[in-house]
Amino acid sequence: MRGVIEEVGWILPSISCLFPHLLINLMILYANWSLIFASCPNDVEIFKRVGMEGEYSREQLNYSLEHDTMVCDDLQLRYPNIYSAPCEDADLDVTISSIPVLPNGTNILPYVNLNISALVHTRCSHVFFRLQCLEAPDHDDQYCHNHEAQIHKWGRMIWPCRVLSVSKMASLRLPFRFGYHCFRLFGHSHYLINVSLVPSLCTSSLVVTIPLETQLHSSIAQFYGGDLFNPTDWSPLVIVDLTPTDGVWLRYERPSDHRVKQMTFAIYERLDTSSRFVFTEILDAPNSGFKWTNVPAGNYSAFVYVNRHDCSLLCDDGNNGCIICPHTMVKFSIVKDKYTTAWRNLRSVANFARVLALALLGVLLLVALLMLAALIYVRISRSRCRHIERDIILTQRPSILLVYTDDCMAHTSCILVFAKFLEDFANAIVHVDQLELNTAGVIPTRWLVDMFAKSKFVIVVFSEGSQVVLEGKTLQCVRHFPDLFDTAINHIISELNRYTASQGAATSLMTSTRFIFLHMCYSPSSVIPPNIAAFPVRILSIPEQVGELIARLHEQPIGSQVVHQADTTQLESAIEEVLAFRRSNPSWLESRIAQNTDKEAVRTDISSLPLSEPQSFPSFDEQIRLARDFNIEPPDVEPSLESGIGVDESRFALIGSPDDESDSN
Known part of the structure; x- marks a missing residue:
């Protein structure tokens, strides 16, 4: 139906024609009373607004209200972007309410209609009302459950649609209100209502639901309950x-x-x-x-x-x-x-901080992973380097001074076997006291000083005996020359102190290449005192690290596993003899420590000394022979300087004789 708006005002479908229309569909109501509300009367009443100056003539402004859902839907499809933006409060204000409809006859039950009122503040050519069912537990709700009639009529399901069209939009006074109350509401059903404006191409969306009709309106509750109606059971x-x-x-x-x-x-x-x-x-x-x-x-x-x-x-x-x-x-x-904008900005800052924290955490994690990967790579590389076998090239003939203590006969013999091993398989010249101090005329201390000066390497073999000596005790001397370990270690410590001082304040000192500390496998590494082990000297265990020892003596790289052709059978046999000796003599070390005696307590009875015939002073030749036998300094060539008695007394004879008579007589 088309008409003319005389004034900007209320445009409402007339409810006065609703009940005659219901009576026309009475037979349909009896079968399924919810279908009666598929259509609504087309009459529109105009309500004059108070305080409005001037009037429209009927020819000035035309409008139309479309009740056909398919025609309304086809018109709305012309504007595909109608749902793209929400309507602002300044453009559209939608009010939702409910209208109870009580029966006007004996065969009609009460029901509730939805009243949609749109107050429009902007010029528009079309106002669309769309109703869409979201959820309906009541199967009598035909909007949600019975779509066969729409599909049969239109070939597809189309949600109810109504549109108000204004032909002379420029002449329309603002605001104006468009109301429609012909959509039926069912209890607990959820509906989505979309109110759209053209040409603004905006939409306001609202979700509407009601409780049971008897809870919503007291008039309907009284219709069913009469005097049993309880006003406190109301829900909105x-x-x-x-x-x-x-x-x-x-x-x-x-x-x-x-x-x-x-x-x-x-x-x-x-x-x-x-x-x-x-x-x-x-x-x-x-x-x-x-x-x-x-x-x-x-x-x-x-x-x-x-x-x-x-x-x-x-x-x-x-x-x-x-x-x-x-x-x-x-x-x-x-x-x-x-x-809100403030909340979005705050969330943006929070998200940025979170992302930054995660990024920093990721960077730290990445750095940690890279460091771990580098560490693993270094470990693997070193492990591979260790497993690279390399032969030792014996291109040099190094001289070695071997320093040790005379712990026991088995240990001393093992040291001698070790010296022989170095000569045979390390191509070395080994200076050891057992071999060189047996020569007549060699002074032990002078030999030690000379060998210490001219040897390229000094190898110190630490053992339980050397630990005792370094503690200030003395081992019993069973050899014809003294133990030189104490003197040698003093020389070594002095030179290492000079070497350390020459390195300056470096955080990591370079390992000394001249000195090498060893301990046999039958002696623990703890036999080396901590103050001596702190020097920058390589400490090796024999025979496990004999390959590294040979490589160091020949100045070969130590970063890879060296392969030597040395036969350690004799050395291992000597080591087994030491172990066997220690097993059979558990207290061997205590028996080797010299017992200090109090010289004041020893008093020799002179009278008990045996008397013998006076012996003549040995001659010069006999002194030389005795010096060679006992490995001591020989006498000087001029014995008169030592004894004060000349060999040839006639050279210093007095002139005359005490028995001669004096010249004075």
Whole structure:
């Protein structure tokens, strides 16, 4: 139907023609009474607004109200971007309410209509109303469950659509209101209402639900219950406005027949298998709604009820005395986050800080992984280098001074075998006291000083005996020459001190190439005192590290595993003899320590000394022979300087004789 708007005002479908139309469809109602509301009367009444100056003539402004869903849908399809942007509050204000419809005859039951009112503040050519069912537990709700009629009629399912078209948009005075109340509401059903404007191409979207009709309107409850009607069982119509970009509006329809001082909104987030409580909002009259800002995307449920002392929103299964308060539950979904600008900026800063922290953590983790990879690579490389076998090239003939202590005969013999091993398989010249101090005329201390000076390498073999000597004790001397270990170690420590001082304040000293400390496998490494082990000297265990020893003597690289052709059979046999000796003599070391005697306590009785015939002083030749036999210094060529008695007394004879008579006589 087409008509003329005389003034900017209220454009409402007339409810006066509703009941005649219902009577025409009475037979349909009897079979399925919900189908009667598929159409609505086309009459439109114009209400004059108070205080408006001037009037429109009927020829000035034409409008049309389209009730055919398919025609309305075809018109809306011309604007594919109509749902792309939300309408601003300055452009459109949508009000939702419910209208109870009581029967005008004996064969009609009460029902509830949805009243949609759009207050438009911008010039537009079309205002679209669309109703879409989201959820309906009541199978009589034909919007949600019975689509066969629409599919049969149109070939597809089309949600109900109404459109107001204005032909002379420029002449329209603002604001104007377009209302429509012909959509039927069913209890607990959820509906999505879209109000769209053209040419603004914006849409306001709202979710609407009601409780049972008897809970929503007391007039319907009295129709069914009569005197049993209880006003406290009331629950409201609930609206969720999804239009704002920074949140959602939650509203309820205040009752007109009794006062409600306070309304409670309990918000829950619906998860896959449970619900999470978000918050509770309490509204005092006359407020009917609140805006929930900064809403993250998700699925939510809102329970709207009057909080009373005699009921509760949630009751345990085992509590039979608990009464659930009358309430309305609305479900809605937020497709994308709805944040305010300040909250978005704050979240951006927080997200940036989080990303920065994660990036720093990632960088640290990457650095740690790189360091770990480098460490593993170095370990593997070193391991590979160790497993690279390399023959020792014996290109030199190094001279070696071998220093040790005479622990026992087995140990001394093992040292001699070790010296022979170095000569045979290390191509070395070994100076050892057992071989060189047996020569007549060799002074032990002078030999030690000479060998220490001219030997290229000094090898010190530490053992349990050397540990005792370094503690200040003395081993019993069973050889014809003294033990030179104490003297040699003093020379070594002096030279190592000079070497350390020459290195300066370096954090890591270079290992001395001249000195090598050893211990046989039958002696632990602890036989080397910590103060001596602290010197930058390589410490080896024989025979396990004999290959490295040979490589060091020939100045070969030590970074790889050297392969030597040395036969250690005799050396290992000598070591076994030492071990056998120690097993058979557990206290061998105590027996080798010299016992100190108190010289003051020893008093020799002179009278007990045996008397013998005076011996003549040995001649010079006999002194030379005795010196050679006892390995001592020979006498000087001029014996008279030592004894004071000349060999040839006639050279120094006095002139005359005491027996001669004096010249004075």
